[in-house]
Structure formats: structure tokens, C-alpha cells
Amino acid sequence: MHWSMVGVSHHRTPLEIREKLAFSKAQVSDALQRLGQQFPEAETVLLSTCNRVELYAAASDRVKLPQPEQLGNFIADFHHTDFVHVSDQITQLQNELAVRHLFMVASSLDSMIVGEAQILSQVKEAYELACSGDTAASLMHRAFQRATVVARRVANETEIHRRRISVPSVAVSEIASDFFERFDDKQILLIGAGEMGTETLRYLIDAGAKSIQILNRNAERSAELAQQFNAMSRPWSELDASMAQSDLIISTTSASQPIVSLEQFRACRAKRSARAVLILDLAVPRDFDSAIAELSDVYLFTVDDLQQVCDKNLQARQQEWPRAERIVDQELQKFLSESVHRNSGVTIRKLREQAELVKGQELERLVSKLKARGLDSQAEKELSIAFDRLVNKLLHPPLQTLREHADSNHHASMLDALRRLFRISD
Known part of the structure; x- marks a missing residue:
């Protein structure tokens, strides 16, 4: 799974630029449909509130994923603005950082007023609007479902939402x-x-x-x-x-x-x-x-x-901040591990299927020749076992290396290399 995200928010973007790049509900649907035509094999969700505009994209194949600069250009073009004039105010994130940002936003840890309850419903509404327009599917579902879990854990396991500060x-x-x-x-x-x-x-x-x-x-x-x-x-x-x-x-x-x-x-x-x-x-x-x-x-x-x-409540919230961030990071690691398992599981299965197909074809060709020379059933069985062992030994080193690096930053690139080397399509 590969992710891209671009956005503007109260953190680094002046109000006049946020207003210029904001989307109405009707514009969100229109924008997602246009983006879907440009990147038909990517999933997209657009979140637009009074304090932020954020566009998320996901794809199972990195080549089919719109890059942050492409997403930024899309938002600017939609509003008839030159991307160069606003690029310095736009946040651009990819993969793990993009997903972590989504979790922080849904948990209200990135809000102007930390702990506000409204943002989670806005995140859900943005996802549901994308689903209704068929621009969000299984990849977005897993991410936004986990974002809701993170938000609920932060609300239930910390005092951040209970301490009012307005x-x-x-x-x-x-x-x-x-x-x-x-x-x-x-x-x-x-x-x-x-x-x-x-x-x-x-x-x-x-x-x-x-x-x-x-x-x-x-x-x-x-x-x-x-x-x-x-x-x-x-x-x-x-x-x-x-x-x-x-x-x-x-x-x-x-x-x-x-x-x-x-x-x-x-x-x-x-x-x-x-x-x-x-x-x-x-x-x-x-x-x-x-x-x-x-x-x-x-x-x-x-x-x-x-x-x-x-002021007293604000101090209490600040004390709870590390605890809330730990929850975000725990859930992020779970999400990434599950994503790695899903992605590598599909690739490994297809690699084994591909190897089994080649093995079967070559074994059948060899057995046909040898039977003409009097190959008995016991020898045929030994040949089948030998071919199985050969395939397993050839596949063991790359698959073992893939498993050993399941939690590393290199896993995605290794998995991508495996797909390319063995020409495995999704």
C-alpha cells in the first residue's frame, strides 16, 4: 500500500490561502471525480473544513499513485491558482507520514483547539462522501477505519477531550x-x-x-x-x-x-x-x-x-499529549504491519503459484520423455519430490529476507523489487 497526502491548515497557511483553496461539498464530489479520471487506479478522499484542506490518495502499486506535487497541482488548478504561488504553504507527505497525519487529525491532536470533538465527524463525512462517489475502496476503508479506532482510544484513554480550554x-x-x-x-x-x-x-x-x-x-x-x-x-x-x-x-x-x-x-x-x-x-x-x-x-x-x-486544563492536556501520541504510534505500527502482511502475502502467494506452474510444466515435459524410456512410478515420485525441494530452496532466501525485514523501512522497496524481478502483476 502506498500513500500520498497534500494539505493546507492553520499551522502554516494564512487564512486567505485556505479560503482560496477550500471546497464546498458539491466541489468535493466534483474534484474527486476529476481526480479519479486522471488516476483511475488510485483511491482518494478530500477533507475540507474551516481550518484545513487535505487530499489523501492511496494505491497498491506505487507507479499508479499520484505524487504529492501532482495532488498539489490538482488542488491549485481546480481553484484556478498557480501551484508555485502556494507551494510553500502546502504540506506534502507520503506513506507512513501521511497515514500518521491522518491519525493525528482524526484524534484532534492536529486541531487548532486540541481535543475538539467535531473533527472526527468531519473526517468520517469526507470518507463517506468519497465512498458514495466510488473514489474510496478497501485501502481507504482500512486507513479511515483505523483512524476512527485511534480517535476513540485517545478519547477514552487520555484526558485530552475531557479538559475544556475555551x-x-x-x-x-x-x-x-x-x-x-x-x-x-x-x-x-x-x-x-x-x-x-x-x-x-x-x-x-x-x-x-x-x-x-x-x-x-x-x-x-x-x-x-x-x-x-x-x-x-x-x-x-x-x-x-x-x-x-x-x-x-x-x-x-x-x-x-x-x-x-x-x-x-x-x-x-x-x-x-x-x-x-x-x-x-x-x-x-x-x-x-x-x-x-x-x-x-x-x-x-x-x-x-x-x-x-x-489555563489549568490546557496544562493538563499538554501533560496528556505524550500519552496520546504513543497511542497514535502504536496504532500506526499495527496498521503498517497489517498492511505489510497483506501486501507481502498476496505477492508471496502469486510467486509460489508462478513457481508451481513452471515446475509443473517442466516436470510433466521431463516425465513424458522418461516414461518412453521405461520410467517407473517410484522414480517419477522421486523426481516430483526433487523438483519441489528445488523450488523451495530457490524461493527460501528471498522470502526469508522479506520476512526478516517486515518491520523495516526497506520492506516496501524489497517487495516492489521482488514483483519486478519475477514479473508479478497485482
């Missing part, structure tokens, strides 16, 4: 989840409908939140967000009333000064029962007066409080 994820999954046993019966208020608010909203929905009100100075934006997440949009003038009804308040505005004073919030508290309220002030500068934290049954966390948790 402020919204920590706010919901660690602070709010520790405060509330459940979210489906809580009244939740989100103040602000920007990027931070949207991300926080996603985590709340995933945690089971059902009753969410959204307030934003731009009413149109809050209405759009409410419709997207099946929440309720309320006018900014109802801020005090909404706070009075809420069990959890999350504020993410870009206001230049606090939007809720101590006196204002104390008045709101007077309108509700004595239930405790959790406030997650994710805004910078802060939206809530810091003195509000001194009120009884009010638990106020600022972005600085949450950032401390994020």
Missing part, C-alpha cells in the same frame, strides 16, 4: 454543570448574540437546556439566533424582567462599561423568589458590577475566573 465550554461544562444537576428545567438568559454568545449557546443546547431567552441590542440578530437554536428572543427593554426570572445568566456583550449595576440587580432580585442565581460574565470589559457577587445567593464568575480554569 471560555464558553468551561463556563457550561465545568462551572454551570457543577452548579446545576440538570439544565432542562432551568430558566436561562443569554445577553449578547455575538460569537462568544453563539458558542456558549451551542454548549447549553448540548447540555440539555430547553428554556433560553436571548437579549441583544440588535433585536434582529437576537431573533436570528433564537430561531436557529429554538430559543426565545426578547427586546432589550425587558432586560430587568428577564434577569428576575432566570436561574442562569450568561452575558457576552461588547459594551464598554457594565450594563448591570448593583442597584439595578438588587431591584431585580426583589422581584423573584429566594432561589440562587448563577451569573457567568464572559464579557471584556465586564457586564456586571463586581459588587453584585456580594449579594446572598448570587454566584458571579468573570472571564478571568474561567480563564484560570482554561
Whole structure:
């Protein structure tokens, strides 16, 4: 099995180039079909997300595999770009390094936010799209199936995925989840409908939140967000009333000064029962007066409080990194060994079949001649045994050498040489 991979990602490629080389879902299908026409005996998968574009190719015969530069040229040509202008930003990998990179990507060890859960589903979707277009078959199946195994092992055997490192994820999954046993019966208020608010909203929905009100100075934006997440949009003038009804308040505005004073919030508290309220002030500068934290049954966390948790989790993730990499390398070696076994097994079988065919033809020719001179059955049997021993002794040295180098970097080239020397076709 031979592999090629080219790609651009957030690691070394500017956003303007990633945007230029990105593929829509329809373009992915079109690109794979075009590539299949150029390299009909190679399997291909194209992964395109907001942070990366990666094209993988595999073939059982090295000669039939598109090389990284050919794949890079294909991507550039597809987007009417000169490959020379982007080649410095494109990662090009082959064989073991290409497969290892796939495993790292699927495990979210190559992501902008290490441990993000979304990338594995994106990898699976890219593979399934290739399968539906008949550009992925057995070679891709084995690699992407193993990539899923690697991702699950990293998730289950390390703490990388459990340690949140973004402020919204920590706010919901660690602070709010520790405060509330459940979210489906809580009244939740989100103040602000920007990027931070949207991300926080996603985590709340995933945690089971059902009753969410959204307030934003731009009413149109809050209405759009409410419709997207099946929440309720309320006018900014109802801020005090909404706070009075809420069990959890999350504020993410870009206001230049606090939007809720101590006196204002104390008045709101007077309108509700004595239930405790959790406030997650994710805004910078802060939206809530810091003195509000001194009120009884009010638990106020600022972005600085949450950032401390994020930093602690990031340190924990970094400590888990070597463990996660060991899993990737373990599974990579298993995958390569299995691939070597499959590849060499087919070649060895065909070599033996070829040798048996030649042996049989020559033995039959010799026996026919000797029978005319009175060859008896015992002598014929001895000749057959002698021919078998001769074939086995001739094949033993190359096959033994192949087995001894099964785990070396030279195995693929040795196997290829064996195919060429004995003219073994796949």
C-alpha cells in the first residue's frame, strides 16, 4: 500500500490561502471525480473544513499513485491558482507520514483547539462522501477505519477531550454543570448574540437546556439566533424582567462599561423568589458590577475566573499529549504491519503459484520423455519430490529476507523489487 497526502491548515497557511483553496461539498464530489479520471487506479478522499484542506490518495502499486506535487497541482488548478504561488504553504507527505497525519487529525491532536470533538465527524463525512462517489475502496476503508479506532482510544484513554480550554465550554461544562444537576428545567438568559454568545449557546443546547431567552441590542440578530437554536428572543427593554426570572445568566456583550449595576440587580432580585442565581460574565470589559457577587445567593464568575480554569486544563492536556501520541504510534505500527502482511502475502502467494506452474510444466515435459524410456512410478515420485525441494530452496532466501525485514523501512522497496524481478502483476 502506498500513500500520498497534500494539505493546507492553520499551522502554516494564512487564512486567505485556505479560503482560496477550500471546497464546498458539491466541489468535493466534483474534484474527486476529476481526480479519479486522471488516476483511475488510485483511491482518494478530500477533507475540507474551516481550518484545513487535505487530499489523501492511496494505491497498491506505487507507479499508479499520484505524487504529492501532482495532488498539489490538482488542488491549485481546480481553484484556478498557480501551484508555485502556494507551494510553500502546502504540506506534502507520503506513506507512513501521511497515514500518521491522518491519525493525528482524526484524534484532534492536529486541531487548532486540541481535543475538539467535531473533527472526527468531519473526517468520517469526507470518507463517506468519497465512498458514495466510488473514489474510496478497501485501502481507504482500512486507513479511515483505523483512524476512527485511534480517535476513540485517545478519547477514552487520555484526558485530552475531557479538559475544556475555551471560555464558553468551561463556563457550561465545568462551572454551570457543577452548579446545576440538570439544565432542562432551568430558566436561562443569554445577553449578547455575538460569537462568544453563539458558542456558549451551542454548549447549553448540548447540555440539555430547553428554556433560553436571548437579549441583544440588535433585536434582529437576537431573533436570528433564537430561531436557529429554538430559543426565545426578547427586546432589550425587558432586560430587568428577564434577569428576575432566570436561574442562569450568561452575558457576552461588547459594551464598554457594565450594563448591570448593583442597584439595578438588587431591584431585580426583589422581584423573584429566594432561589440562587448563577451569573457567568464572559464579557471584556465586564457586564456586571463586581459588587453584585456580594449579594446572598448570587454566584458571579468573570472571564478571568474561567480563564484560570482554561489555563489549568490546557496544562493538563499538554501533560496528556505524550500519552496520546504513543497511542497514535502504536496504532500506526499495527496498521503498517497489517498492511505489510497483506501486501507481502498476496505477492508471496502469486510467486509460489508462478513457481508451481513452471515446475509443473517442466516436470510433466521431463516425465513424458522418461516414461518412453521405461520410467517407473517410484522414480517419477522421486523426481516430483526433487523438483519441489528445488523450488523451495530457490524461493527460501528471498522470502526469508522479506520476512526478516517486515518491520523495516526497506520492506516496501524489497517487495516492489521482488514483483519486478519475477514479473508479478497485482
